[in-house]
Amino acid sequence: MFSIWRLEMAKVKIKDRDGGEHTLEAPNGVPLMETLRDEDMDVEGTCGGICSCGTCHVYVDAAWVDRLAAKGEDEEMMLEAIGEVVEVRPNSRLSCQIEMNDELEGLVVEVGPVA
Amino acid sequence: MSDSHANLNKGAKDLARCPFPIPMGWFFVDYSENLAKEEVRNVNVLDQEWILFRGESGKVGMTDPYCPHLGAHMGHGGKVCGDNIRCPFHHWQYDAEGWNKDIPYGKVTPPICKKQPILRALPVDERWGMIFCWYHPNGDEPKWELPSIPELEDAENYVKPHRGEWTAATAIQEIAENGVDFAHLRFLHGEKEIPHAEYSFDWPYYNVDMNHGHIVGKMFGPGLNVYKFSHEGVTATMVNYTQPVDRENSVIRMSFTHKKYEEGTKEAMIAQHLVQHMVGSADGEDSAGFEEVDFIVWNNKKYRPNPLLCDGDGPIVQYRKFFSKFYEGSGYSE
Numbered sequence: 001m002f003s004i005w006r007l008e009m010a011k012v013k014i015k016d017r018d019g020g021e022h023t024l025e026a027p028n029g030v031p032l033m034e035t036l037r038d039e040d041m042d043v044e045g046t047c048g049g050i051c052s053c054g055t056c057h058v059y060v061d062a063a064w065v066d067r068l069a070a071k072g073e074d075e076e077m078m079l080e081a082i083g084e085v086v087e088v089r090p091n092s093r094l095s096c097q098i099e100m101n102d103e104l105e106g107l108v109v110e111v112g113p114v115a
Numbered sequence: 116m117s118d119s120h121a122n123l124n125k126g127a128k129d130l131a132r133c134p135f136p137i138p139m140g141w142f143f144v145d146y147s148e149n150l151a152k153e154e155v156r157n158v159n160v161l162d163q164e165w166i167l168f169r170g171e172s173g174k175v176g177m178t179d180p181y182c183p184h185l186g187a188h189m190g191h192g193g194k195v196c197g198d199n200i201r202c203p204f205h206h207w208q209y210d211a212e213g214w215n216k217d218i219p220y221g222k223v224t225p226p227i228c229k230k231q232p233i234l235r236a237l238p239v240d241e242r243w244g245m246i247f248c249w250y251h252p253n254g255d256e257p258k259w260e261l262p263s264i265p266e267l268e269d270a271e272n273y274v275k276p277h278r279g280e281w282t283a284a285t286a287i288q289e290i291a292e293n294g295v296d297f298a299h300l301r302f303l304h305g306e307k308e309i310p311h312a313e314y315s316f317d318w319p320y321y322n323v324d325m326n327h328g329h330i331v332g333k334m335f336g337p338g339l340n341v342y343k344f345s346h347e348g349v350t351a352t353m354v355n356y357t358q359p360v361d362r363e364n365s366v367i368r369m370s371f372t373h374k375k376y377e378e379g380t381k382e383a384m385i386a387q388h389l390v391q392h393m394v395g396s397a398d399g400e401d402s403a404g405f406e407e408v409d410f411i412v413w414n415n416k417k418y419r420p421n422p423l424l425c426d427g428d429g430p431i432v433q434y435r436k437f438f439s440k441f442y443e444g445s446g447y448s449e
Contacts, residue, residue, distance in 0.1 A: 084223065
């Protein structure tokens with residue numbers, strides 16, 4: 001409740017498109033996409049989180065795949081659609097659908113390729 | 116005052132003129148000849164603005180004006196491309212069913228575009244030289260189809276329909292209620308007697324027979340009525356397709372036709388007389404058509420949800436219950 005006053009953060013490890021590694025603080029309750037976008041990880045997140053642009057695609061580290069909430073139908077469809085222009089793997093996710101929480105402390109993801 | 120009459124002292128300040136939403140149904144939009152191929156127009160009906168367009172193949176679309184992308188009004192600067200409407204803002208295209216058909220720059224089409232229509236579109240049925248649309252408050256699919264009206268489909272044997280148009284400052288439910296209010300025909304219209312009427316409600320249809328076949332009518336939902344007036348073996352047909360403009364205004368529209376009779380014959384004169392009498396006073400009659408008398412009531416009345424009815428009144432209560440089913444999904448109840 002009212003956590004906007006003092007957001008709890010989880011540390012996430014990000015591999016950018018050039019292979020650079022970053023540790024970022026991602027606020028709980030906020031989609032990971034917004035942190036990637038706002039921290040200049042070259043993630044556009046154009047559609048704002050409604051699974052219609054596919055620009056926040058990430059590869060989730062194998063150890064974390066099963067610890068994330070399952071994909072919804074809209075995310076599945078968007079991942080399928082971007083599969084026509086970039087490589088989509090079993091560990092592909094849209095980072096707008098990864099809402100951060102304490103359980104995700106230490107999450108490791110790699111920013112997906114540009115469509 | 117007793118409990119069952121507690122509403123009677125409600126008056127000017129308590130009653131509403133038209134407390135109803137727009138009912139579901141097939142409604143007339145415009146005559147076919149008023150929409151050319153590749154034309155886009157804005158129309159105000161059913162309590163909102165819509166765009167109406169006709170594709171190159173002749174197919175008609177009626178949709179919400181505002182592009183689902185960034186909200187541009189497609190009736191101002193939109194263009195027909197093939198059978199699609201193209202938004203002026205970023206050239207996104209939509210077909211008559213509201214499906215997105217083109218986004219000219221995205222590398223990946225949003226999946227929702229392939230899954231469902233994204234622009235609200237009304238089902239359209241064009242027949243009898245008229246464009247009809249199906250409206251439902253929740254966008255449900257049509258719950259019935261438009262009927263066949265042989266008199267409008269047989270140009271060889273029936274005269275070219277004569278058309279009429281009148282504006283009434285009231286809701287379509289109030290206008291249609293006169294169709295079951297048999298007593299008003301005696302007093303407001305000045306008929307000699309309250310007509311004998313047999314009727315049945317069979318949602319979405321209402322059937323009525325007045326004076327043993329003299330007037331036989333059928334309502335096909337709120338937006339279409341067919342009435343046949345017969346006299347000495349001659350029948351004239353009135354097709355009424357009233358449009359709700361908004362919650363308090365309607366345009367009453369009608370077409371009148373009858374079989375082709377040779378000019379000057381008795382049959383031709385009876386048919387013309389019958390048509391004349393449907394609208395206004397006919398020569399040699401004392402009673403009035405709706406043109407002179409109904410509007411003064413419609414345009415000024417208020418709706419009494421609990422009317423004080425007496426024996427001799429028509430089936431007002433059954434009619435209202437029947438009609439309320441056309442509001443299903445709108446949240447309105449009697």
